[in-house]
Amino acid sequence: MKEGPDIAQIGALIGDPARANMLTALMSGQALTATELAGAAGITLQTASSHLAKLEAGGFIAQRKQGRHRYFTLADAGVGRLIESLMGFAADRGHLRHRAGPKEPALRKARICYDHLAGDFGVRMLDSLVAGGAIDAADDRLVLTAAGEERLAAFGIDARQLKRSSRRPLCRSCLDWSERRAHLAGTLGKALLYGFIERGWARRSAESRAIAFSPEGERQFLALFPLAQAA
Amino acid sequence: MKEGPDIAQIGALIGDPARANMLTALMSGQALTATELAGAAGITLQTASSHLAKLEAGGFIAQRKQGRHRYFTLADAGVGRLIESLMGFAADRGHLRHRAGPKEPALRKARICYDHLAGDFGVRMLDSLVAGGAIDAADDRLVLTAAGEERLAAFGIDARQLKRSSRRPLCRSCLDWSERRAHLAGTLGKALLYGFIERGWARRSAESRAIAFSPEGERQFLALFPLAQAA
């Protein structure tokens, strides 16, 4: 009887704590099995199965059968962006989880945001790239400079090839719920994070969205992305 | 027991059809009374009152007492942006309301999006401004040019003063759920819409988000925002 898209359906889909927990867990970008997701949400496998079916029907997640496992992931980057913006909104209004747990500091320092680096380290990385002239920032819009291309090549990333390989924008600014400042998303953000992991500088936690830097990795990271002065 | 902001709470808040209808109604930017919102949602006044209390507690809406009326509005532009992005997501996935009602075409043609013009006319306006060199568009980022300032002055809008008067950005691009293309938001988008209404070119519908252009108003609008060729 009314016009327009149905917000209530998708709100209700996210509105259940069990489903919200599953989606949050999937924000790590990792593919997770039904059993793992049930654990993350604190429910039994049967209940999880029902929730997963609903999320899939709603276009939030996709599944990939592999042997007797079923791996679930967020359906696409659009879902990731929606969730992150909901998180930002929630953080902004103080809709926080019961209490900041022990993992909270680690999450604020470095975490995965769909498929790229967020948190303190993510913000620092972008700030440093902009300050060093590698990325040109006109507020929202981020553009990789020629100097930036060279710098990335030294790190083993071929920006031109990256640009060709996907329709997704190379550089994208993504707002952080913890820092309230922008960090680098897009294929470049993804490539950088994967570069850190490949080099063994960092690894992703199994059951949280935190990114753990090794002492040596942190040293290298900070040297690679210097800041003129402590913020 | 977990980390981060609580998505489920805000999802649940939006997830109830009655509340979603109220929020959608408030997307018109108009302040509405509890009775009007109850009508929009198709529920009794008592139920509406309970929902409104929850929405207010959640930071979604604000109320202003005026005599024996209570006027409700969206709490701020952030809420408006969240809802619009949810609508976009929903439209994208085909989560549509039961059936496209009779008002649907009018909404696609011109409607209010929080406080500025959206729909076919909104998209055309931005396209024309960009094509005419009044606004410089670097993908996401919109910048008013000197030529644009003059053009607006001719329409009776003082862009410099507008910029000073608010922290809100002057130009902002906002993605449309019906057109899947950008239209103009920000204080400038608002000022333009209000200009149309003041001139009597258009008026807002009482109970929907549609903007109705008069025949003469439509003629003036199309003349003011020409497009080189039919899209």
Next chain:
DNA sequence: TTCATACTTCGATCGTAACCGAAGCATCGG
């Protein structure tokens, strides 16, 4: 084949929240 694992489907229970009738405040007009 048989057993184990990973997951889905079915059925029943249970809690919560949406809902409305009725009554209670507040504000306005007269």
Next chain:
DNA sequence: CCGATGCTTCGGTTACGATCGAAGTATGAA
């Protein structure tokens, strides 16, 4: 002061959906 209007609070009903036990299906391993 009165009644009318706009809205909130209270109480009781109802319905939906989240939950899990138990049983069923698929894949893999022995």
